[in-house]
Amino acid sequence: MTLFGGLAGVAGVVAALRGTAERRISPYDLLLMTAATHKLARLIAKDAVTSPLRMPFTRYRETGGPAEVMEEPREEGQLRHAVGELVSCPFCLAVWVATGFSIGFLFAPRFTRVVASMLTAVAGSDYLRLIYASLQQSAEQQK
Template sequence: MLSSFEFLILFLASFRLTRLIVNDTITSFIRKPFHEIVEEQLPDGSMQTFLKVKGTGLKYWIGELLSCYWCTGIWSSAFLYIGYLVWSSIFTPIIFILAIAGCAALVEVVVERLS
């Protein structure tokens, strides 16, 4: 059973890892083989961009997974939790770094909204 502190740390780490995989520019190279950004001109002349998942079969499935925050969140959480249980000495520093970054991201959102 996890303590409240362990749960909080894993929660924050999972939040940050999921955002890193699904949204952050620095990891776009992971998504690039599975996603295409398509631009479409609207009737009013403005441009709209949207994400199109590439391929079929496994490639499409991975593309869908990488475009779904909720789906990736489950796998990120499972990866971190199992890693923490099985290889604690390796995963603990990674989890703490992600948790600290997750806290920083949440604080940044609050500061931006208050500004």
């Protein structure tokens, strides 16, 4: 919590000194940031591809949703356990990711918009794929 508070505080002070603290996030950017936050938090916390990054802090438990794994925090050491709790929980990570996007919109809005757009497109693609699979499964059950 100290790290998070310090990061947010330093970003706020720098934004005030640079005059970027007056920037507003548009409703469009907020929707973009919302979808991108959801996708990036899940990508970090649950994606099988990112499991090597979580490995020092988590243990594999079982498979989760499509291309996802369920992990639990390692018990050895308080810091390792705390980081494990954070990196295995998309809800916990969302606060950090949204803060990162907010800071990005303050200091590098164009770049942040591109990254958020890409993640939003991937999230949309994921949901379309899940809807397609569900419709396909329903059609097969009706046969």
